[in-house]
Amino acid sequence: MDQEMSEINAIEITGLTHRFGERTALNDLSYSVRRGEIFALLGPNGAGKTTTIRLLNGLYSPSAGSIRVLGFDPQTQGQEVRCRTGVLTETNALYERLSARQNLHFFGTLSGMPGAELRSRIEEMLTFFGLQSRADEKVGTFSKGMKQRLALARAVLSRPQILFLDEPTSSLDPESAQQVHELIRSVGQQDGHTVFLCTHHLDEAQKLADRVAILNAGNLLALGTLEELARQFNPGLWVNIDLAQPLSAPLALGDFRGVVQVKQAEQHLEVQVESEKVIPALAAELVRQQAQLLSFQPNKVTLEQIYFQLQENVREGKK
Numbered sequence: 001m002d003q004e005m006s007e008i009n010a011i012e013i014t015g016l017t018h019r020f021g022e023r024t025a026l027n028d029l030s031y032s033v034r035r036g037e038i039f040a041l042l043g044p045n046g047a048g049k050t051t052t053i054r055l056l057n058g059l060y061s062p063s064a065g066s067i068r069v070l071g072f073d074p075q076t077q078g079q080e081v082r083c084r085t086g087v088l089t090e091t092n093a094l095y096e097r098l099s100a101r102q103n104l105h106f107f108g109t110l111s112g113m114p115g116a117e118l119r120s121r122i123e124e125m126l127t128f129f130g131l132q133s134r135a136d137e138k139v140g141t142f143s144k145g146m147k148q149r150l151a152l153a154r155a156v157l158s159r160p161q162i163l164f165l166d167e168p169t170s171s172l173d174p175e176s177a178q179q180v181h182e183l184i185r186s187v188g189q190q191d192g193h194t195v196f197l198c199t200h201h202l203d204e205a206q207k208l209a210d211r212v213a214i215l216n217a218g219n220l221l222a223l224g225t226l227e228e229l230a231r232q233f234n235p236g237l238w239v240n241i242d243l244a245q246p247l248s249a250p251l252a253l254g255d256f257r258g259v260v261q262v263k264q265a266e267q268h269l270e271v272q273v274e275s276e277k278v279i280p281a282l283a284a285e286l287v288r289q290q291a292q293l294l295s296f297q298p299n300k301v302t303l304e305q306i307y308f309q310l311q312e313n314v315r316e317g318k319k
């Protein structure tokens with residue numbers, strides 16, 4: 001990768017294939033992750049998410065293709081990669097018999113942080129992750145949510161440029177998951193961290209990610225922002241309209257440019273349009289036809305709709 005690309009992209013993956021014996025876990029993938037973005041790799045069990053994180057950290061060597069993390073090859077420059085990245089895996093790898101503060105001290109020392117800087121960073125992290133009041137208690141007494149917050153503190157302690165998160169909320173209740181989401185978002189905004197998040201939770205990816213890559217059985221089905229994916233895979237958009245008065249005559253929208261179909265009831269309309277661009281003109285047309293608008297609500301496409309559309313495409317052999 002040339003210098004310019006490594007300044008824009010934190011991660012560059014080109015033609016990446018990984019096989020375990022006969023099984024192909026990743027099949028000829030090419031994509032990049034930009035510096036400073038939260039990038040979600042989304043896919044069902046066995047899609048290849050953990051394998052990707054291990055390859056990016058130099059724990060596996062690819063069967064084919066190339067990887068660059070911050071311009072380094074994780075295979076031959078693993079140490080360079082690991083000292084600039086933080087990892088949070090499903091198992092949090094904390095010492096249960098040590099306190100929160102001792103855990104952070106241990107891992108910070110391991111990563112070579114100088115003593116004075118480490119001590120002040122530990123206090124900053126304990127406060128930021130809401131663990132200050134339990135800092136000297138053994139981690140074995142912590143709830144899962146607290147352990148995960150501490151594991152996240154550990155992962156960002158040495159200010160890594162890239163944070164790898166593998167299913168960071170998989171064992172948490174909704175409240176703790178939400179806390180961890182908020183922390184991931186603020187970690188992403190701090191220090192320009194790049195976050196590479198692997199998850200099978202659609203709402204997690206939708207809430208956090210700037211861009212999403214959808215993986216299935218080692219193949220990349222789609223990649224983009226939610227808006228881009230919506231345009232590409234779910235072009236129809238429904239607008240729900242409530243009227244203050246029943247229509248005196250049905251609205252004439254059949255020939256209106258960009259309208260796909262219309263469902264009309266007395267005081268309620270559902271109009272499917274080709275894209276968001278049609279919406280202002282549609283609203284103007286309704287007013288022109290003297291519809292008494294009470295509410296006008298385009299339904300945002302969710303990642304869930306896109307995801308299931310893609311799975312259906314796969315089943316029907318469209319992709």
Ligand code: ATP
Nearest residue numbers: 020023025043044045046047048049050051052200
């Ligand atoms: P999950 O959400 O279940 O963790 P994942 O997306 O992380 O799934 P991977 O763990 O990367 O998926 O697995 C991708 C594929 O590679 C699966 O078919 C899995 O069985 C296979 N695989 C993973 N690790 C190994 C291994 N060490 N030996 C053999 N096959 C493996």
